[in-house]
Amino acid sequence: MKYVSTRGSAPILSFEQVLLAGLARDGGLYVPESWPKFTRAEIRALRGLPYADVAFRVMQPFVGGIAEPEFRAMVERTYAAFGHASIAPMKQLDRNVFLTELFHGPTLAFKDYALQLVGRLFDHMLAKKGERVTIIGATSGDTGSAAIEALKDRERVEVFIFHPYQRVSEVQRRQMTTVESANVHNIALQGTFDDCQDMVKLLFADEGLRARYNFSAVNSINWARIMAQIVYYFTSALALGAPDRRIAFAVPTGNFGNVFSGYCALRMGLPIERFVVATNANDILARFLESGRMETGAVVPTLSPSMDIQVSSNFERLLFEHYRRNGTSVAKAMEKFRRTGSIDFGRARWQAMRKLFTGYRLGDNATKDTIARVWRETGELIDPHTAIGVAAAREAELDADVAVIAMATAHPAKFPQAVEEATGVRPELPPRLARLLTKPERCTVLANDPKAVKDFLDARLAARQAA
Numbered sequence: 410m411k412y413v414s415t416r417g418s419a420p421i422l423s424f425e426q427v428l429l430a431g432l433a434r435d436g437g438l439y440v441p442e443s444w445p446k447f448t449r450a451e452i453r454a455l456r457g458l459p460y461a462d463v464a465f466r467v468m469q470p471f472v473g474g475i476a477e478p479e480f481r482a483m484v485e486r487t488y489a490a491f492g493h494a495s496i497a498p499m500k501q502l503d504r505n506v507f508l509t510e511l512f513h514g515p516t517l518a519f520k521d522y523a524l525q526l527v528g529r530l531f532d533h534m535l536a537k538k539g540e541r542v543t544i545i546g547a548t549s550g551d552t553g554s555a556a557i558e559a560l561k562d563r564e565r566v567e568v569f570i571f572h573p574y575q576r577v578s579e580v581q582r583r584q585m586t587t588v589e590s591a592n593v594h595n596i597a598l599q600g601t602f603d604d605c606q607d608m609v610k611l612l613f614a615d616e617g618l619r620a621r622y623n624f625s626a627v628n629s630i631n632w633a634r635i636m637a638q639i640v641y642y643f644t645s646a647l648a649l650g651a652p653d654r655r656i657a658f659a660v661p662t663g664n665f666g667n668v669f670s671g672y673c674a675l676r677m678g679l680p681i682e683r684f685v686v687a688t689n690a691n692d693i694l695a696r697f698l699e700s701g702r703m704e705t706g707a708v709v710p711t712l713s714p715s716m717d718i719q720v721s722s723n724f725e726r727l728l729f730e731h732y733r734r735n736g737t738s739v740a741k742a743m744e745k746f747r748r749t750g751s752i753d754f755g756r757a758r759w760q761a762m763r764k765l766f767t768g769y770r771l772g773d774n775a776t777k778d779t780i781a782r783v784w785r786e787t788g789e790l791i792d793p794h795t796a797i798g799v800a801a802a803r804e805a806e807l808d809a810d811v812a813v814i815a816m817a818t819a820h821p822a823k824f825p826q827a828v829e830e831a832t833g834v835r836p837e838l839p840p841r842l843a844r845l846l847t848k849p850e851r852c853t854v855l856a857n858d859p860k861a862v863k864d865f866l867d868a869r870l871a872a873r874q875a876a
């Protein structure tokens with residue numbers, strides 16, 4: 410499989426190149442040149458297989474340059490380390506509303522499902538090329554811990570994660586700072602999440618530094634992350650009887666990565682009636698689907714911080730399909746959006762998107778009400794991100810025979826305060842994470858000053874090279 414940029418003018422790359430590339434050189438995102446197709450019979454044949462088997466079969470067409478047995482072993486090792494034998498188990502909440510739990514990875518959020526595999530893929534690629542990379546990232550919580558867990562102890566990787574000092578929750582901070590690996594470097598920057606992002610951009614823009622340390626990123630625009638997330642759309646739909654049963658998904662959405670993976674499953678042949686794009690008060694996507702106009706706003710903090718995003722970068726991948734894969738037109742549209750903060754993609758495109766995607770928005774109070782209601786009705790504790798998906802699933806106006814699957818993107822114990830406020834019950838961490846709250850932390854507090862940060866990087870990397 411080859412990969413093309415959504416903006417049409419970057420080099421066409423192989424899977425292995427796309428893995429390390431991140432953003433395309435023309436500012437676009439990489440997508441597969443064509444969609445591999447599964448027939449209904451091939452989809453039925455996946456029923457009842459272990460998660461890792463489905464994962465191998467679903468991802469294999471996208472992967473080139475890695476021998477099949479090697480890729481299969483990588484996939485098996487990845488999911489063998491998860492905390493639930495079914496990997497992505499499901500629960501029924503109501504007659505037609507189901508939940509897929511995507512929080513059985515090491516950091517209790519759905520990002521593990523992709524990043525745990527991406528970490529292994531990185532190691533494989535770097536060993537083959539005889540290279541080392543330095544991963545630099547900013548996090549408001551979830552991504553940083555998932556990246557650290559995926560990259561810790563990887564031989565050819567150093568990882569530097571910036572989080573805003575005293576502005577992430579205790580569980581989130583400890584998930585990053587209690588990792589004991591020598592290749593993991595936590596920085597608490599004295600500033601906001603935006604300051605962290607700006608610092609990362611500034612480091613990437615320093616050509617000398619970037620070349621010396623071979624900087625790379627594992628952000629949500631990485632194609633391999635989208636690819637690995639396709640798998641649980643298949644396993645979830647299959648478990649309920651697809652392709653012989655009507656299925657829809659409700660997905661708590663920030664960067665549009667998770668829901669776009671569902672769209673990929675559809676393009677591969679899995680019948681899906683509808684996607685409900687569930688947002689919090691940061692509702693740019695819900696507003697767009699209602700009005701046809703995409704307009705940025707200021708980011709407001711909510712109970713579901715991993716969805717506090719105003720520009721959903723992966724949406725560009727969907728646009729590319731709706732512009733009939735014409736990269737030049739996508740580039741023009743994105744340029745206009747960047748310049749003016751507002752865009753209309755044309756009525757026909759908007760209506761075509763609305764045939765498949767519905768927007769949904771839930772405020773913080775209603776989020777707590779949903780957590781309380783699910784607890785009352787089912788005895789399940791759900792986290793605020795998941796609650797937005799569940800409310801969206803309940804209120805999706807679909808035919809009575811459509812089963813709606815809400816994606817549970819985080820474990821309730823990751824956001825214990827909101828859950829306790831809604832239910833009076835404090836969710837407990839799974840036993841395998843029980844030591845989290847007492848383990849020693851490793852983290853360096855730095856001023857929001859480029860010189861201080863660069864000196865720290867130089868010192869750390871020199872020490873690591875000497876070791």
Ligand SMILES: *Cc1c(COP(=O)(O)O)cnc(C)c1O
Binds near residue numbers: 663
């Ligand atoms: C990252 C994240 C999301 C948003 O996912 P996208 O792929 O960015 O749309 C939702 N919920 C949780 C818990 C997350 O960590």
